[in-house]
Each structure stands twice: as structure tokens, then as C-alpha cells.
Amino acid sequence: MLSDVPRYDPDRVSTRGEHAVVVGASMAGLFAGRILADAFDRVTILDRDPLPDERVARRGVPQANHVHALLEPGRVMLEDLFPGYGEEVREAGGVVMDASKKLDLYQGGDFIAEAQEELPFYCASRPLFEQLTRRHVAECADITLRGDCHVTGFVADDEGTAVTGVTFVEREETKLDADLVVDATGRTSRTPDWLERHRYPTPRTEDIGVDLAYSTVAVDRPPENEQGYLIVPSPPVTRGGTAVPAEDDRWIVTVFGRHGDHPPTDPEGFEAFASSLPAPVISEILANHEWDGDEIHRYPFPASKRRYYEDLDRFPDGLLVTGDAIASFNPIYGQGMSAAALDALHLHHALANGRENLAPRFFDRAANTLDVVWRMTVGSDFEYPETEGEKPAGxxxxxxxxxxxxxxxxxxxxxxxxxxxxxxxxxxxxxxxxxxxxxxxxxxxxxxxx
Ligand SMILES: Cc1cc2nc3c(=O)[nH]c(=O)nc-3n(C[C@H](O)[C@H](O)[C@H](O)COP(=O)(O)OP(=O)(O)OC[C@H]3O[C@@H](n4cnc5c(N)ncnc54)[C@H](O)[C@@H]3O)c2cc1C
Structure with a gap:
């Protein structure tokens, strides 16, 4: 949780390594890359996708077509790392709102009352968040972003005790040396396979099955209307939805259903699904505003996934794992980018204490918050008896x-x-x-x- 971790303070980091490589230039990789630039002379971030300056939903991040709520740890880290970020979101057409007044949250049969204090909340499409963040990272003199580089493996030293670089295919297979490699390749991370091949123990993995699917459209929004909506289902209702104001005078409207109650991807079916939600706010938006075309994006999400790297008693030096590659949460709670931000903040504080024994210190720190976020997600999922996996005690x-x-x-x-x-x-x-x-x-x- 944000309140558990001291804020980012670059003066705390004095260690200097030569070169760090981050694999994956999505949000976790960008956060980690920026943090590493305080502690290494050079940082290279590799991604298998092209990394254009445009606002695009890349092939490697197919979830980017769907609503992405930026919770407080993500917002605060982006502001701390790139002061003025919120203003840039606004200038690009996104919305900076007070969520206590402008985000109507329906849960448990009614709307939640307005909070007493202001709750700042940045609203934009996921491609806009990624574009702004990528631009800032690319502007850092010590960071090189390289697209079209498919990383094929880590390189180990002769003793097999440390990772000393990566291999990747650009036009041909190339090797890149590094003092530190960070895996930010998301939930399909291959680090457990690599560890197994190199005779290391692999992390225990926990899957919590929710059989969820998202369907999403963009809908025209009057520029003066900056209201957002979130309908959280409570059992036995399995469906919910959200409409978030974004740039280009749009709402991004996502409906979702769990435990096989998946929303359709044809316009009539989509509208009918939205009309069946426990509050009419989202179906009213769909009925009263033009849709941005007929394309309805779909994303199936079978299970949350947690890999317990902090429990390993042996792990190579020179390697870390971050973001969805450690913990990929049921997205309806909007936690992924903020969990990645908190990982980066933990990495910052771990680096402030030097590079000795970095991996276990980082994994332990990150686990302190990831465990809490995981229990929140999984706990809420287990309100439904159909949820599959191990229900935490209590x-x-x-x-x-x-x-x-x-x-x-x-x-x-x-x-x-x-x-x-x-x-x-x-x-x-x-x-x-x-x-x-x-x-x-x-x-x-x-x-x-x-
Ligand atoms: C449907 C959906 C909705 C979501 N909604 C929210 C939300 O509202 N709020 C929120 O905070 N989070 C949300 N998330 C989660 C969020 O998208 C992720 O947590 C966030 O992107 C951080 O993930 P990541 O950077 O670890 O991995 P990813 O975003 O999965 O990125 C992995 C990157 O690694 C690259 N890569 C993979 N393999 C290789 C390789 N071998 N070589 C080179 N590059 C490679 C990929 O191209 C990609 O760029 C949602 C997720 C889903 C599925």
C-alpha cells in the first residue's frame, strides 16, 4: 500500500552499476527502467513490439483496448518520477478528476457516498498512459528504449550463479551484457522455465480461477461531461461495468462478467448485457451517445496468478522479476499498474541499500505489499463460491x-x-x-x- 512505503527520493541512491537491462517496455518495465537509471550508468529497455511515439494498443499489450484505472500508487509514482504528469494527461485530452465527486461507484445495492476529502484520479486510455510514460523514459539521457527486440533468454556466468545478460533477436540473435536484468514481460514470463533449465528452484505459483471476460467500446462524450461510473457486482450477480472519461472526448465503456457469464461482442448483445446491470448508468450512456464505430474488443481472463519468488532459497544474482510477471490480478479491481509502481518503489528503496543481495531483498519488500493486494483481490473473488483455488483463512x-x-x-x-x-x-x-x-x-x- 502506498502509505507503507516512503516516497521516491533520488538522493537516497548512490550505488553505480554499469548497465541494466529491462525486458518488457510496458508499464512495469518503464517504471523499473526509470528507477534503475538512478543506480546504473546505462539502462536498456527491450521489447519485442515496435515502440512508436504514437498512442497505440500494442500487440504485446492486448488489454490496452480496455478500461485502465490508474489507482493512487500509480498516480503518485508517475507524478514523483515525472513532475507535471497529470497536467500532461489533461493537455492530451484526458481527465483529472476528484473521484469522490466525479466517479460514481455502485456496490452492494446502492451508490457509495461522497468522500469528505478530495481523491485525485487521472482518467485516460491505457495507450495514452503508456505513451506519456514511454516519452518521459525515452527522454532520460541514460535510458535506451529498443523495440522489435524479442528476448530469447538470459545469459548465465560460467559457474551458473549469476545472470550476466540477455540474448535477443532483432534481425539476428544478439547478446547484450548487463550487471542486472529485470524481467517485466508480464504474466507469460518465462523466468520459471529458465530457472528450471538452470537447476534453480522455481517459484510456487498460485492461480485463482475467476473465468472472467471483458468487452469494451468507445462512446462519444460531451467535453464538459467528465463523469465516470463503476458498477461492482455483488453475489449472486456476476456482471458489472464501468465507463471512464478519456481523451478524444470519449468514454471507454467496459462490461464484464465472471464465472462464464461473459459479455457478447455484437452491439445488440453488448447493449442488452449493459441493460441487465444492477444500475442503469452505463446502458444510459450507450443509449444516449454515438458509439465510436462498431468494434467491440474482448479480453478473456481466466485466473489471477501469483508467483512466490520471495520464498525461494536460491536465486541467481543479477536477475529480478517485476509487475504482472510476479502477480497478475483480476483486472476488475484496477490494481496492476499500481502494483507495478509499488514494485518499482520497493526496487528504489532496495537499491538505496546497495546492490548486494538485491534479489531477495527486493522480493521480500515487494511481497509485503503484493500479499496485501493479493488478499484483497482473492478475498473479494471468494465472495463467489464458483471461484477456484485456495481460499485464504479468514x-x-x-x-x-x-x-x-x-x-x-x-x-x-x-x-x-x-x-x-x-x-x-x-x-x-x-x-x-x-x-x-x-x-x-x-x-x-x-x-x-x-
Ligand atoms: C483486461 C485487463 C484490464 C486491466 N485493467 C487494469 C486497470 O484498470 N488498472 C490497472 O492498473 N491495471 C489493469 N490491468 C493490468 C495492467 O494491464 C498490467 O498490470 C500492467 O500493464 C503492468 O503489466 P506488465 O508491465 O508487468 O506486463 P504487460 O503489460 O503484460 O507487458 C509485458 C511487456 O513485455 C513485452 N514482452 C513479453 N515477452 C517479451 C520478450 N520475450 N521479449 C521482449 N519483450 C517481451 C510485451 O511486448 C509487453 O510490452 C488490466 C489487465 C487486463 C488483462
């Missing part, structure tokens, strides 16, 4: 309490604010268990019965 009791928090948050702006700050990954879920919160939630429960 989940049912916490979910019961959480449903009371949500009920109280419909009326009580203090409860609404704490609940929203937890969802935004600002503070730990334990913030919902303070004496003040328990009192307010209990009073709401009593009021509901009288």
Missing part, C-alpha cells in the same frame, strides 16, 4: 464485515472515504478496522434494523 469473516462496511458507506461519508482509500491502494484494509470505523459500521447496522 476470508469469509472479513467479507461479511466488508459487506457491512459497504452498507455503511452508502450513507456515511467518513466510511465511504476510508473504504475508497483502501480500494485505491492508499492504505491497508486494516484501516477499516479502527475503533472509529467499527463504531460507525456497527451504528449503521443497528440503524438498518430499527
Amino acid at each position: 476470508t469469509d469473516a472479513f467479507n461479511r464485515y466488508l459487506s457491512w462496511v459497504v452498507d455503511a458507506a452508502h450513507e456515511d461519508s467518513y466510511v465511504a472515504e476510508q473504504f475508497t482509500r483502501v480500494l485505491r491502494l492508499e492504505v491497508r484494509p486494516t484501516a477499516l478496522l479502527t475503533p472509529g470505523m467499527l463504531g460507525r459500521v456497527a451504528s449503521a447496522k443497528v440503524r438498518a434494523y430499527v
Whole structure:
């Protein structure tokens, strides 16, 4: 959670390595690359896709066609690394809003009350977030971004105790030496295979099956209308949706269904699915505004995935893993980019303590927050009995309490604010268990019965 980790402070990093290589130039790779530039003379970020300056949904990031909410850790890290980022989002046509007033969140049978404090929230398409971030990273003198470079493996030293570079195919296979290699290739990361081939233990992997699918369209938005909507399903309802204002005077409208209740990709079916959601706000947008063409993007997401690198007792020097390659979360909670940002912040603090034993120190630090985010995601998923995998102990009791928090948050702006700050990954879920919160939630429960 953002509140657990000290903010980015480049003066803390004095270590100087020669060359670091990051594999993957999506959000986790860009965050990591920028952080490494404080500690290495040169950083090279490789991606198998071309990396044009345009705002594109690249082949390697097919989820980019769908709504991407930037939660607070992602927002704060982008501002800290690239001051003025929010202003650039606005200048590019994105929306900088106060989510407490402008993002209507429907959950547990009603809308959540307005928070007392302002909750800043940047809204844009995922390609815009990536374009702005990539531009900033490319402007760093010590960082080289190289597209069309498909990384085929890591290079090990003669003793097999350290990774000393990568091999990649540009036109032909090439080797690139590095003091540190960071795998940011997303949930299909091949690091576990490489470890196995080099006789290292592989991380335990946990899959939590949710059988989810997204369908997404873009819809014209009057420029003065900067309202966003999110409908979170509660059992037994399996479908939800969101409409987020973005650049080019559009809403990006995503509907989703879990446990096989997948939204269709034809316009009539899409509209009918949206009309069946528990609140009419999204179907009203679809009915009252022009659609940006008939193309409906689809993305199936079978399972969240967590790889427990922090538990390994042997891991090569010179290698790290970050982003979705460690933890890929059910996307309806909007956590992935912010989890990648928090990984980068942990990497920053790990580097501040030197490069000795970097991997275990980084994995331990990152796990402190990833475990909490994972439990939040998985805990919510286990509200549904169809969810597959290992249910963490205490989940049912916490979910019961959480449903009371949500009920109280419909009326009580203090409860609404704490609940929203937890969802935004600002503070730990334990913030919902303070004496003040328990009192307010209990009073709401009593009021509901009288
Ligand atoms: C449908 C959907 C919706 C989502 N919505 C949200 C949201 O609302 N908010 C949010 O914060 N997150 C969301 N996410 C998650 C978010 O997209 C990721 O967490 C985020 O992109 C960080 O992932 P990453 O950089 O680790 O990996 P990825 O984004 O998967 O990128 C991996 C990169 O590695 C490159 N690559 C892979 N293999 C190689 C190779 N061998 N050689 C060179 N390059 C390689 C790929 O081309 C790609 O650029 C969503 C995800 C999905 C699936």
C-alpha cells in the first residue's frame, strides 16, 4: 500500500552499476527502467513490439483496448518520477478528476457516498498512459528504449550463479551484457522455465480461477461531461461495468462478467448485457451517445496468478522479476499498474541499500505489499463460491464485515472515504478496522434494523 512505503527520493541512491537491462517496455518495465537509471550508468529497455511515439494498443499489450484505472500508487509514482504528469494527461485530452465527486461507484445495492476529502484520479486510455510514460523514459539521457527486440533468454556466468545478460533477436540473435536484468514481460514470463533449465528452484505459483471476460467500446462524450461510473457486482450477480472519461472526448465503456457469464461482442448483445446491470448508468450512456464505430474488443481472463519468488532459497544474482510477471490480478479491481509502481518503489528503496543481495531483498519488500493486494483481490473473488483455488483463512469473516462496511458507506461519508482509500491502494484494509470505523459500521447496522 502506498502509505507503507516512503516516497521516491533520488538522493537516497548512490550505488553505480554499469548497465541494466529491462525486458518488457510496458508499464512495469518503464517504471523499473526509470528507477534503475538512478543506480546504473546505462539502462536498456527491450521489447519485442515496435515502440512508436504514437498512442497505440500494442500487440504485446492486448488489454490496452480496455478500461485502465490508474489507482493512487500509480498516480503518485508517475507524478514523483515525472513532475507535471497529470497536467500532461489533461493537455492530451484526458481527465483529472476528484473521484469522490466525479466517479460514481455502485456496490452492494446502492451508490457509495461522497468522500469528505478530495481523491485525485487521472482518467485516460491505457495507450495514452503508456505513451506519456514511454516519452518521459525515452527522454532520460541514460535510458535506451529498443523495440522489435524479442528476448530469447538470459545469459548465465560460467559457474551458473549469476545472470550476466540477455540474448535477443532483432534481425539476428544478439547478446547484450548487463550487471542486472529485470524481467517485466508480464504474466507469460518465462523466468520459471529458465530457472528450471538452470537447476534453480522455481517459484510456487498460485492461480485463482475467476473465468472472467471483458468487452469494451468507445462512446462519444460531451467535453464538459467528465463523469465516470463503476458498477461492482455483488453475489449472486456476476456482471458489472464501468465507463471512464478519456481523451478524444470519449468514454471507454467496459462490461464484464465472471464465472462464464461473459459479455457478447455484437452491439445488440453488448447493449442488452449493459441493460441487465444492477444500475442503469452505463446502458444510459450507450443509449444516449454515438458509439465510436462498431468494434467491440474482448479480453478473456481466466485466473489471477501469483508467483512466490520471495520464498525461494536460491536465486541467481543479477536477475529480478517485476509487475504482472510476479502477480497478475483480476483486472476488475484496477490494481496492476499500481502494483507495478509499488514494485518499482520497493526496487528504489532496495537499491538505496546497495546492490548486494538485491534479489531477495527486493522480493521480500515487494511481497509485503503484493500479499496485501493479493488478499484483497482473492478475498473479494471468494465472495463467489464458483471461484477456484485456495481460499485464504479468514476470508469469509472479513467479507461479511466488508459487506457491512459497504452498507455503511452508502450513507456515511467518513466510511465511504476510508473504504475508497483502501480500494485505491492508499492504505491497508486494516484501516477499516479502527475503533472509529467499527463504531460507525456497527451504528449503521443497528440503524438498518430499527
Ligand atoms: C483486461 C485487463 C484490464 C486491466 N485493467 C487494469 C486497470 O484498470 N488498472 C490497472 O492498473 N491495471 C489493469 N490491468 C493490468 C495492467 O494491464 C498490467 O498490470 C500492467 O500493464 C503492468 O503489466 P506488465 O508491465 O508487468 O506486463 P504487460 O503489460 O503484460 O507487458 C509485458 C511487456 O513485455 C513485452 N514482452 C513479453 N515477452 C517479451 C520478450 N520475450 N521479449 C521482449 N519483450 C517481451 C510485451 O511486448 C509487453 O510490452 C488490466 C489487465 C487486463 C488483462
